[in-house]
Amino acid sequence: MKTITLTMPLDMHVHLRDGEMLETVAPLTSYSFSGALVMPNLVPPVTTLEAVKSYRSRIKKAMESDDFEPYMTLFYQNYSRTFLESVQDDITAIKLYPSGVTTNSEGGVSSFDIESMRETLEAMSDLGIVLSVHGETNGFVMDREAEFMSVYEMLASNFPKLKIVMEHITTAEAVEMLDRYDNLYATITVHHLMITLDDVAGGMLRPHLFCKPIAKRPHDRAALLNVALAAHPKVMFGSDSAPHPKHTKESCGCGAGVFTAPIALQLLCEIFEAHDKLDNLQAFVSDNAQRIYGICAEYKEVVLEKRDFHVPELYGSVVPMRAGEILTWSIERVD
Amino acid sequence: MKTITLTMPLDMHVHLRDGEMLETVAPLTSYSFSGALVMPNLVPPVTTLEAVKSYRSRIKKAMESDDFEPYMTLFYQNYSRTFLESVQDDITAIKLYPSGVTTNSEGGVSSFDIESMRETLEAMSDLGIVLSVHGETNGFVMDREAEFMSVYEMLASNFPKLKIVMEHITTAEAVEMLDRYDNLYATITVHHLMITLDDVAGGMLRPHLFCKPIAKRPHDRAALLNVALAAHPKVMFGSDSAPHPKHTKESCGCGAGVFTAPIALQLLCEIFEAHDKLDNLQAFVSDNAQRIYGICAEYKEVVLEKRDFHVPELYGSVVPMRAGEILTWSIERVD
Numbered sequence A, B: 001m002k003t004i005t006l007t008m009p010l011d012m013h014v015h016l017r018d019g020e021m022l023e024t025v026a027p028l029t030s031y032s033f034s035g036a037l038v039m040p041n042l043v044p045p046v047t048t049l050e051a052v053k054s055y056r057s058r059i060k061k062a063m064e065s066d067d068f069e070p071y072m073t074l075f076y077q078n079y080s081r082t083f084l085e086s087v088q089d090d091i092t093a094i095k096l097y098p099s100g101v102t103t104n105s106e107g108g109v110s111s112f113d114i115e116s117m118r119e120t121l122e123a124m125s126d127l128g129i130v131l132s133v134h135g136e137t138n139g140f141v142m143d144r145e146a147e148f149m150s151v152y153e154m155l156a157s158n159f160p161k162l163k164i165v166m167e168h169i170t171t172a173e174a175v176e177m178l179d180r181y182d183n184l185y186a187t188i189t190v191h192h193l194m195i196t197l198d199d200v201a202g203g204m205l206r207p208h209l210f211c212k213p214i215a216k217r218p219h220d221r222a223a224l225l226n227v228a229l230a231a232h233p234k235v236m237f238g239s240d241s242a243p244h245p246k247h248t249k250e251s252c253g254c255g256a257g258v259f260t261a262p263i264a265l266q267l268l269c270e271i272f273e274a275h276d277k278l279d280n281l282q283a284f285v286s287d288n289a290q291r292i293y294g295i296c297a298e299y300k301e302v303v304l305e306k307r308d309f310h311v312p313e314l315y316g317s318v319v320p321m322r323a324g325e326i327l328t329w330s331i332e333r334v335d
Helices: A021-032 A048-064 A081-089 A114-127 A144-158 A172-177 A197-201 A218-229 A261-274 A278-293 B019-032 B049-062 B081-090 B112-125 B151-160 B172-177 B198-203 B219-227 B261-274 B277-294
Strands: A003-007 A010-014 A035-038 A069-071 A073-075 A094-096 A130-133 A165-166 A183-188 A236-237 A301-305 A328-333 B003-007 B010-014 B035-036 B069-072 B074-075 B093-096 B130-133 B162-167 B182-186 B235-237 B300-306 B331-333
Touching: A003 A278, A010 A261, A010 A278, A021 A048, A021 A261, A021 A328, A035 B093, A048 A069, A073 B112, A073 B219, A073 B235, A081 A114, A114 A130, A114 A144, A130 A144, A144 A165, A144 A172, A172 B049, A172 B331, A197 B198, A218 A261, A218 A278, A236 A278, A261 A278, A261 A328, B010 B235, B010 B261, B010 B277, B019 B049, B019 B261, B019 B331, B049 B069, B049 B081, B074 B130, B112 B130, B112 B151, B130 B151, B151 B162, B151 B172, B162 B235, B172 B182, B172 B219, B182 B219, B182 B261, B219 B235, B219 B261, B219 B277, B235 B277, B261 B277, B261 B300, B261 B331
Parallel strands: A010 A035, A035 A069, A073 A094, A094 A130, A130 A165, A165 A183, A183 A236, B010 B035, B035 B069, B074 B093, B093 B130, B130 B162, B162 B182, B182 B235
Antiparallel strands: A003 A301, A301 A328, B003 B300, B300 B331
């Protein structure tokens, strides 16, 4: 039977939430990944060393695996150099949210005034802390990411030594930025490699495929596939797996997020195999991220084989992407 | 208190459904409108004289008002001239659905082969039967209406005496067509005067605002408002009010349709008043339609006044647009 072994797969963008939801989802990520960059948009957001340490210990407790490292992040605010020096050993990145663009982002940045951000961003640059960015404006939903490109350009050109990750990119415009600035990188989700707005709202409305940034046009998906399948050295896998309870997704006002943590590697095998690019999957799900972030990941081998996997209807209260469907790849074992 | 009297308001595009749903929604339309053009996309679709007569009598029975006329439609197929002559006194229009573009449209037209349609369209033209069209391709959801313009052009230029109504238009492209062909007309819904895709999927996902054609961009809404507020002589109000039970809207695969029948006139007052165009509302909701369709509507006067109206959470099993909210106009009485 056809198999592939992925060593030290990394999910460089995941929402593990907190409390009961954390208990549900953390073991699913820690089972099949060596590590994951954990987003800080809790309520309240993670903004202190104490909060980082405490959240990390809750994650470690919720995991069912010792061979998994949660790479911690702070929620971007203007921080002093002194504070950043004190926290640098406990975080991998600082996540910047424009205010109001997604779940629990109300405390984010409301205007990109470069001078007020300079101390923080220069200190991050000097200390090697990555700036991870949710790159959307508050404009028309299909234009938000493309409109944000000027902010990326301003950040990248003003802080040329700062590593900036364009998170969960969804547009051809963002892909084009990768080769324009040495210090711009990107994560790409598995669902944005698969769906367009047509899948969300072109037939029936599909709340479990509703996410931010919203899935875009076919030519945008093609641009994402192009760099992911080639394992472009500046792109990394980041699932943006974002669980919401079923009753809040199937309601009159459904929150944004697609839950893919337990099926991400299987889906990636399907996609890369369909394009005859399985050889590049290792770089996309691990090597690129290790190099970009300077991460030395926990050793783990995940063996997938070409065997049907029946996706459960629910994990706890959460409906996964492709619920009830059959995937063509399964995780055979984790060593 | 500020009031406005609308005489013989008409809803030139409505879905009354059948069975229990018909019992719920027909009285809501017949209360405040003199008449409505009733869509034929039942299961099975309305394609025979017997079906037209039988559906009309079910509607009359479900109504709670004698001063209301259901203007009946057939589901477009290629019909013979003989058949159309036999049915012409019982129908007002024939509704053309491209196959698969919306609820119960599977039996629609799958290719626009003008020669195969010629006998039917020429007979309709000669007999004065209006062609009412759901103008969408099967393309990318945001492009479907704009892509359909070439079909409108082909129909309008090949059958210059045939009155063609572009139903529930949503784009600047469709608005531009109005002045290009003498025989092209349009209906506009109240929700497309109010919302864009941002309202459906820009914040939380709002299934009760999900419809086909999907709401488009701000500049498209501006183009619609421009001709509606001016009561452009070729545009008419058509609510496209399309009820679905709450449990099917708030589910993992939600059907397309916004339910506005009981609040449409109140909302139109709000919109026209906000733009200081209340004087044009009579033409938009009645006069234009009477002239375009050659309809002599049942006499009815609807008096609205500027007084709060609390929109119910449900009408039967159906969640209306603006459920639970307060509108600034109420229907004071119907004479």
